[in-house]
Amino acid sequence: MIEIENLVKRYGDVMALDGLTLTVKKGQIYGFLGPNGAGKSTAILSTLGLIYPQKGRIRLFEEEVFRDGKYNEKQLIKAKARIGYMPENATLWEFLTPMQTLDIIGESFGLSREERAKRARELLELVDLWEARDKKVGKFSKGMKQRLLLAQALINDPDLLILDEPMTGLDPTGIAEFKNIILRQKKEGKTVFFSSHILAHVEEVCDTVGVIVRGKLRAEDSIDNIKMSFLKKVGYLILLETDKPVSFDGTDWKIEKVSETKYKITAPSDIRPEINEIVWNQGAKILQLMVRVPSLEEVFLELVEKNKG
Numbered sequence: 386m387i388e389i390e391n392l393v394k395r396y397g398d399v400m401a402l403d404g405l406t407l408t409v410k411k412g413q414i415y416g417f418l419g420p421n422g423a424g425k426s427t428a429i430l431s432t433l434g435l436i437y438p439q440k441g442r443i444r445l446f447e448e449e450v451f452r453d454g455k456y457n458e459k460q461l462i463k464a465k466a467r468i469g470y471m472p473e474n475a476t477l478w479e480f481l482t483p484m485q486t487l488d489i490i491g492e493s494f495g496l497s498r499e500e501r502a503k504r505a506r507e508l509l510e511l512v513d514l515w516e517a518r519d520k521k522v523g524k525f526s527k528g529m530k531q532r533l534l535l536a537q538a539l540i541n542d543p544d545l546l547i548l549d550e551p552m553t554g555l556d557p558t559g560i561a562e563f564k565n566i567i568l569r570q571k572k573e574g575k576t577v578f579f580s581s582h583i584l585a586h587v588e589e590v591c592d593t594v595g596v597i598v599r600g601k602l603r604a605e606d607s608i609d610n611i612k613m614s615f616l617k618k619v620g621y622l623i624l625l626e627t628d629k630p631v632s633f634d635g636t637d638w639k640i641e642k643v644s645e646t647k648y649k650i651t652a653p654s655d656i657r658p659e660i661n662e663i664v665w666n667q668g669a670k671i672l673q674l675m676v677r678v679p680s681l682e683e684v685f686l687e688l689v690e691k692n693k694g
């Protein structure tokens with residue numbers, strides 16, 4: 386659905402995208418994760434043809450829309466008819482009701498009066514705002530506003546939804562509600578690409594995560610696979626029964642002696658068989674061996690730290 390290749394965007398001296406490459410496949414919920422200023426909004430704005438990168442390629446729905454500084458306007462317009470976009474920090478007309486808001490947006494997409502009324506009802510039910518359909522938006526909570534913005538993005542029944550930081554500023558209930566709506570989109574066969582700098586937003590809901598740091602993608606995979614690739618950093622916490630210290634000389638493992646019988650070991654692969662052998666050969670016994678799989682949070686922070694420059 387989205388293929389970005391070696392995209393470069395400079396704002397004066399600031400290198401916002403430094404050869405960004407990423408792929409979003411049909412039916413995915415793709416979490417575009419990165420710290421503040423990493424280049425997420427720049428990538429999204431480029432995908433929508435709203436800013437001019439200097440180099441690279443962008444394909445949408447398998448058609449090239451951008452190459453080396455130029456958009457193919459015809460293809461871009463065609464692609465955008467199939468995209469729903471929710472910008473970061475978007476504002477609503479506070480003095481209008483959700484019905485009026487969706488009516489105006491529907492009209493701008495060329496929907497007839499009947500279509501607009503039908504679509505508004507479907508969408509307001511979907512985002513759980515039907516009861517509030519005739520209330521002024523100005524009185525809404527942040528969560529209600531975000532859900533209305535999402536309904537707005539869905540007005541043209543898009544195949545691809547692009548959401549820039551949609552959950553920022555929501556409370557836990559708001560986040561849970563938003564995640565549910567996103568999951569429902571996937572069930573309907575839609576593809577969702579959304580950015581966040583908060584890890585908890587992408588965990589649970591995304592099947593694929595791309596991590597951008599300083600304008601480059603540093604990892605792109607399923608959450609499980611990203612964690613697996615960090616298995617080399619897995620730590621084993623070992624409890625031994627021994628009357629003398631055990632030596633791990635000759636291994637390249639990182640050993641931290643917590644006490645005479647307790648060791649924390651970090652190793653680049655699954656070393657469980659070797660640990661057994663070493664300990665056994667020195668007359669000691671393993672009482673407990675715990676594997677410490679890193680959380681996505683740790684993986685993310687590590688990626689950010691490693692690529693900070």
Ligand SMILES: Nc1ncnc2c1ncn2[C@@H]1O[C@H](COP(=O)(O)OP(=O)(O)OP(=O)(O)O)[C@@H](O)[C@H]1O
Nearest residue numbers: 396399401419420421422423424425426427428582
């Ligand atoms: N219009 C602009 N003019 C100059 N520099 C800009 C402009 N827009 C963004 N930048 C810079 O480009 C870099 C990437 O910004 P971008 O907004 O794409 O990051 P982001 O990952 O979306 O950040 P956030 O999570 O804070 O929204 C940052 O250093 C930012 O300051």
